[in-house]
Amino acid sequence: MKHAFLDNKPILLQPETYNRIPFWRMAARQDQVRCPACASPLRLIAGISFEPYFAHPEGVACPATEQEDSLPPEWQQAQEEAAAAVALVLEDKPTAEDAEETEMIGSFRLPKKRSIGSNAAVPPPAPKPPIFRKRLTPKKSIQHLAEQKRNEVLHPGQQLAVHTTDGPLLILAGAGSGKTRVMTARTAHLIQDLGVEPKKIMVVTFTTKAAEEIRQRIARQLLPSQARELVAGTFHSIFYRMLLHHQPAQWDQQRLLKKEWQKWRLLRETGALLGHDDLLSLKENEALDAFGVVSRWKNEYILPHDAAYREPVSDTERQAQQLYPLYEQAKKKHNWFDFDDMLIGCYEMLRDDPSLLGRYQERITHVMIDEFQDINRIQYETVKLLASPQNNLCVIGDDDQSIYGFRGSDPQYILGFTKDFPNAQTITLEVNYRSHSSIVSLGYSLIGHNRERWEKECRSFHREEGDTYLFEAEDEEEQASRIVDEIMHRREQGAVLGECAILYRTNESARPILERLSEAGIPFHYTQEEDSFYQRQTVRWTLAYLRLALNPDDTDSLKEILPTLYISHEMWNALRSQAILEDLPILHVLPQMTQLKPYQRKHLQAVKDILASCRECSPAQALELIFEDGKLREYLKKRAKNREDGKDRWSDELQQILAAAKRHVTVTDFLQYIEQMAVREKEWRTQRPLPDEAVHVLSIHRAKGLEYDHVFLPDLVEGALPHEYTLDELRKGGSAALEEERRLLYVAITRARHSLCIGIPRERFGRKTRVSRFVAEMGR
Ligand SMILES: Nc1ncnc2c1ncn2[C@@H]1O[C@H](COP(=O)(O)OP(=O)(O)OP(=O)(O)O)[C@@H](O)[C@H]1O
Known part of the structure; x- marks a missing residue:
């Protein structure tokens, strides 16, 4: 109705x-x-x-x-x-007078029509109302395949790729063009028709899941025992198996440094940093960034002495140059290794032992590599060793889907393959079998804006147009509600939840969506990539202030916010004793402490009064008071400058919590809601087994290679996609990162089979947004 x-x-x-x-x-x-x-x-x-x-x-x-x-x-x-x-x-329309109107909340005067307040009934003086929804028409339309073929039949290009088995072969394949299908069919053809033993075929996939899928398909088409013998897996898993076989003592899994922070701890605990004052004063985040650079160098096979001669382009690179040799020495001395060492170790093992290499070259007669666009130098060099001299090396990839530049992968290897192997044959697969035609067209309209790419003649297998929508929402909360209502609507229309995916660029986009899914009781799969939003320090402080506002006796909350009030632990003990003696809530004793300096006393008195007024406010108003008059924002700003990562995360966190608070009328409601969310979050993090029928919420990076009937892409705004750091690089004159962001969006779009919904929140983290430049590039 x-x-x-x-x-x-x-x-x-x-x-x-x-x-x-x-x-x-x-x-x-x-x-x-x-x-x-x-x-x-x-x-x-x-x-x-x-x-x-x-x-x-x-x-x-x-x-x-x-x-x-x-x-x-x-x-x-x-x-x-x-x-x-x-x-x-x-x-x-609101008058100037209306806009000026204020109201008293406790002893604080707030504008009555501040958008944060409960008085949101007054229409915001927005210049243009959001576009509720519109069909996104692709800028360029691509052709359909003239004649529809049956599903199970391989297209002529795919057939050719399956039957070309001798010598180097480059298969340049667009999104959804059947790469996995071709790899499976090619493996089956080698075994079944050409009699190649499965153990002589090496199939490298990008994820363990993809390797397993190929094994299962082979097991269905041939025999399970043949599938088991295949050398299939990711680079890391295959290379690690080789290392364990030949050098077991050196590569004991217990000695693997899995996380970046473990590397930093190793350096600090082994005293490797002694005498390096610059590095000793590094903040943890700076060190982790520097380790990121070290990892990229290792993937490019740039060793410490080579790295030392590079002209650093940033502080992080300079720190990485200093850190790299110390890290390598510490690892060696204490017998540790990291993931990148597995790649380098395998390469050097084969390169330095010609007889071992010869045995492998005899054993492996056919090599196939999927997602070749994401290969890095060390992987490529190892593959070249293994595949020679026969070079029955088939590489499959799509330069438009190269999205791991930050890990050292480089689309130049795919673009330069025919130079490395001049006798290589090239086959292009240009029919997209996955997506309805307007989705394919949107993808190609977008990716056509990249300069560094192989031009492809793309066509769509499906004649159906598909549904492509763009919708604008007031903010990220409203955007999440719209997506979840849409999913519920589609479920009523017969859609399967497991065929719906919400793909995001950065983890921050997931929170409101997960909360709305939880509220609606819709099961979902979510792989947590970061700590919980409500567990972050800034958020915990904020919530502790609110709890204290409701209950001045809440000592746990008061204890939590002590650092923000500049109160030491000794002072805390004195406070507690005084509160017990006077039989008063500790919060009330605070400003009376004799040890305090006058300005401290004044501030604590103000905090006490603010918290008392917060009880009468909406949660959003209460937060504004705490942030501004309670000076929490000022404290966080100072703290970030002095010790934290320096990135603006705390400010986004405050804005996010404010956006969440706007949906509630009372502070009690809001705190109850957060408690519920914390319980639910615990459930969804630990739920096992995962529900079969569930919406997928995952990052675009993780969605690579997957496909869904319905795809939702939230936050298509500048700063989110393209990401903020890309824009920074662009301002400095570099466009490579922007091209990678465009590829990332291209990957996201091409995951959709039937429908694609793109969301644009008009506000994000409390700030006005600008529509992503990519929207105009792909459609109108
Ligand atoms: N010849 C064909 N006829 C009909 N459907 C096909 C054909 N080849 C592939 N498909 C279907 O097209 C979809 C995409 O195939 P696949 O996942 O192998 O593509 P891909 O090239 O690996 O995609 P991407 O690189 O975008 O992840 C799958 O659903 C697959 O079943």
């Missing part, structure tokens, strides 16, 4: 009022939106592809619901009243 009552006034859903949806949604959550016929609370369902509507909660039978087409007279009247009210409100 399109109409409802809010505070006994009729409201109507029609395009002119769509910009009220966030507010009406919030009112609906608080049961303020009611059915004009039966007066029961209504939910607001506002997704992407369909017109929004109000619905009765499950189990509520209202006879009027089914009669929308032939409205009873009282409904007719309600509808007319609603339309009139809408027209009135639309003309009713």
